[in-house]
Amino acid sequence: MKPFLIALLLIMPASTAFSEVKDFDSIELYTLKNDHGTTVKVTNYGAIATSISVADRDGKFADIALGYDQVKDYINAVDKPYFGAVVGRYGNRIANGEFSLDGEAYSLLKNNGKNHLHGGAVGFDKVVWDAEYDQVNNQLTLRYQSKDKEEGYPGNLDCEVTYRLTEANSLVVGYKAETDKATPINLTQHTYFNLKGEGEGTILDHELMINAKQYTPIDEGSIPTGELPPVAGTPFDFTTAKPIGRDIGIENQQLAFGMGYDHNWVLDKEGKEGELTLAARVYEPKSGRVMEVQTTEPGVQFYCGNFLDGRLKGKSGKPYVQRGGFCLETQHYPDSPNQPNFPSTILRPGEVYDTQTIFTFSTQ
Structure with missing residues (x-):
């Protein structure tokens, strides 16, 4: 199976925090599909899983992942919900945007009240990753180097995220990273699911x-x-x-x-x-x-x-x-x-x- 690549339309406002992110022309959308018809779409912008389509008990497919069709909508979404993204360098919160490591104090952006959340203003969900598709394993590998002092974190961090869709209807998400200086790291996948289908009311009955x-x-x-x-x-x-x-x-x-x-x-x-x-x-x-x-x-x-x-x-x-x-x-x-x-x-x-x-x- 060959990857299905779609160049995504990106409309950038004249001045935003995201203007620091380079090479928007390389943003693409990749589709992984297995023999059962299960489909997962991933863009190398933010390593976002934009769509996950699976069958119900009657064989009817629905997209169960909240998200958008265009990158500009992810960028402009109010309250920055992190739909489908890989977040980092540190997913979740760090109190007061501060920590000490090996006797040195570090200050991070406070983007969640007085705390630091999901990597800061330009976390891993807002950068363009290098992408490589593996047809044999139905797998997409995404790579990104987070520079020393990026968003306040120490060390050059080489990251790799893989999405692999199996014939057992399993989406396998793997994370690897190496650093040249001690650093905290906590990567996670931030898809919002609604098993009835995205936009189909609440999930309170799940x-x-x-x-x-x-x-x-x-x-x-x-x-x-x-x-x-x-x-x-x-x-x-x-x-x-x-x-x-x-x-x-x-x-x-x-x-x-x-x-x-x-x-x-x-x-x-x-x-x-x-x-x-x-x-x-x-x-x-x-x-x-x-x-x-x-x-x-x-x-x-x-x-x-x-x-x-x-x-x-x-x-x-x-x-x-x-x-x-x-x-x-x-x-x-x-x-x-x-x-x-x-x-x-x-x-x-x-x-x-x-x-x-x-x-x-x-x-x-």
Whole structure:
């Protein structure tokens, strides 16, 4: 199968923060498709998965990933929702945009209140990656070098992200990186899913299981407190599948801080460090679509589109309403550079950052 390449129309405003990003003429869209008809489209702008089309129990296909048809819409979207993007150098939040490493203090852009979020003003979701398509493995490899001091981070970081679509209807996302100076790194994939189809109302009826008995509570700025309490007896207990909306309206300080679910769960890891573990399973009753997520990462951020408000309209022209999509961002925990009791996110010269997450689609 040959890659399907579409040059994307890009209309740049006269002056934006994104004018620093070079070579917009090289932006392309790649389509991965398997023999079952499952289709995944990825652009090398931001390593964004723009579309994921899978069948329901009756064989009818729908695009289940929120997003757009044109790059300019990703750039101009209000509130910067990070639809489908790979975020980094550090996905999620770093408190006060500051951390210390090997006796040196670093300051990052504060783009989320007083905190740093998803890599800053021009994170990995807003740069053009070099792309290479592997026809034999139905795989797209994207590469980017993040320069020393880019967005305030230390070290030249060589990154590689791969998207591979298998005949088992699994989208395998792999991340690798090396650095010439110690640096924090926490890459994740930020697709918003709606298993009914993008733009088809809310995801509150989706039934979710998260393989985690603990989570990381947050303060009012969405920074982890450092505690790892059990989910049992709280609205955060998804150890047995339940509708996402069942407990979301319960009076609870943590739900109030996140405006709903926007928290990191501590995955129940099995086997050795770095091995794949089931993170979550989602079932949508009307379509019968199922998505299972496996990862080598220790945590997953479950976010249920609390800040969507209908202003954004996607590929279908339908508004993305509040809780019109959910994210399962496999990751290390937020603010780990400032939380010594959390698993380390520091990559050092001579080491290889190597993680993998698999999204598998089926029906029941």
